[in-house]
Amino acid sequence: MAHSAQVDPAFVQAPEHRSKETISSADGVPLIDLSPLFSQRTCNTFPATLLAEVEAACRNWGFFQVINHGIPLELLKKAEAAEKEFFGLPEKDKLKVRRDEANRFGYYESEHTKNVRDWKRVFDFALQERFDATGLVLKNRWPEVPLGFRETIEEYARSVEKLAFMLLELISLTLNLPPKRLHAFFEEQTTFIRLNHYPPCPYPDLALGVGRHKDSGALTILYQDSVGGLDVKRRSDGEWVRVKPIPDSFVINIGDVIQVWSNDKYMSAEHRVSVNSERDRFSIPFFFNPASHIDVRPLPELVSDRNPGKYKGYNWGEFFKRRMDSDFKKLEVENIQIDHFKRA
Numbered sequence: 551m552a553h554s555a556q557v558d559p560a561f562v563q564a565p566e567h568r569s570k571e572t573i574s575s576a577d578g579v580p581l582i583d584l585s586p587l588f589s590q591r592t593c594n595t596f597p598a599t600l601l602a603e604v605e606a607a608c609r610n611w612g613f614f615q616v617i618n619h620g621i622p623l624e625l626l627k628k629a630e631a632a633e634k635e636f637f638g639l640p641e642k643d644k645l646k647v648r649r650d651e652a653n654r655f656g657y658y659e660s661e662h663t664k665n666v667r668d669w670k671r672v673f674d675f676a677l678q679e680r681f682d683a684t685g686l687v688l689k690n691r692w693p694e695v696p697l698g699f700r701e702t703i704e705e706y707a708r709s710v711e712k713l714a715f716m717l718l719e720l721i722s723l724t725l726n727l728p729p730k731r732l733h734a735f736f737e738e739q740t741t742f743i744r745l746n747h748y749p750p751c752p753y754p755d756l757a758l759g760v761g762r763h764k765d766s767g768a769l770t771i772l773y774q775d776s777v778g779g780l781d782v783k784r785r786s787d788g789e790w791v792r793v794k795p796i797p798d799s800f801v802i803n804i805g806d807v808i809q810v811w812s813n814d815k816y817m818s819a820e821h822r823v824s825v826n827s828e829r830d831r832f833s834i835p836f837f838f839n840p841a842s843h844i845d846v847r848p849l850p851e852l853v854s855d856r857n858p859g860k861y862k863g864y865n866w867g868e869f870f871k872r873r874m875d876s877d878f879k880k881l882e883v884e885n886i887q888i889d890h891f892k893r894a
């Protein structure tokens with residue numbers, strides 16, 4: 551990644567997609583306190599006010615932040631420190647675990663979103679390694695240094711997984727489904743965790759850390775540092791709103807899979823990452839994804855004659871593989887979107 555002021559055209563966004571009108575709004579994404587989950591929960595009853603907050607956030611925004619989520623704060627600090635240490639390694643050391651065409655996990659400095667290069671570096675790993683009949687390879691590459699990196703990051707991932715299943719229960723209940731209705735889809739999950747480093751960018755008005763996109767999986771659970779840069783497109787008016795960093799919180803967003811399962815009751819929101827010219831930014835999204843053999847389609851309980859299914863089914867593994875291919879390198883074709891499965 552060049553750090554001179556010379557503009558590399560690979561990073562330049564079309565004028566309409568550049569980061570100019572981000573609002574720092576008080577009326578931002580909802581903040582939800584999850585402490586009732588730990589104090590007021592008895593067997594299978596969930597506090598009604600909490601469910602109402604989650605329902606409204608999913609319906610109106612597709613995005614919310616959570617505090618008092620049960621993940622130890624020391625673990626968040628440890629994971630952030632390990633992330634910074636890894637990206638601080640000389641490039642030649644990071645390149646020892648570089649991604650390639652056959653295996654998409656490891657370090658990468660050249661990701662594209664919608665065929666424009668992102669101003670970032672990433673390190674990806676799968677929560678559960680596997681080799682699928684579909685040709686999907688989930689195989690991790692762990693660097694030898696920093697010492698303890700793998701242990702810390704895996705501990706972090708296992709802890710976030712617990713939160714992911716709790717959120718899945720909450721979301722199921724808000725859809726009037728039994729709390730564990732969606733769990734079976736994740737039995738051989740293809741969840742992966744990404745470490746993101748956004749270095750200072752000499753032309754933040756032209757490039758983006760991540761171009762506008764929607765997350766394709768079920769749910770994303772993101773830890774961000776205090777710098778800020780994540781922007782969400784607000785559904786009510788289409789304005790880009792900055793997600794204010796809140797210490798020790800997570801940002802949660804609905805992905806395309808829940809959009810389809812819920813038959814558009816909940817929609818995945820478009821978002822992007824703006825960069826700045828002064829500060830490095832770090833984040834860690836946990837992409838909670840179903841098993842590759844799952845055919846994603848509106849849940850039968852949520853469709854009826856009056857509310858017919860809005861999507862044809864698609865196989866998650868195939869979709870996921872095609873998405874990863876288009877993020878790996880610039881393609882001539884448009885990348886695959888769930889809209890391609892929408893019924894006419």
Ligand SMILES: O=C(O)CCC(=O)C(=O)O
Nearest residue numbers: 746760774780823833835
């Ligand atoms: O770094 C962030 O704040 C968000 C990154 C993101 O949207 C993604 O990797 O899908």
Ligand SMILES: [Fe+2]
Nearest residue numbers: 763764765821
């Ligand atoms: Fe995203």
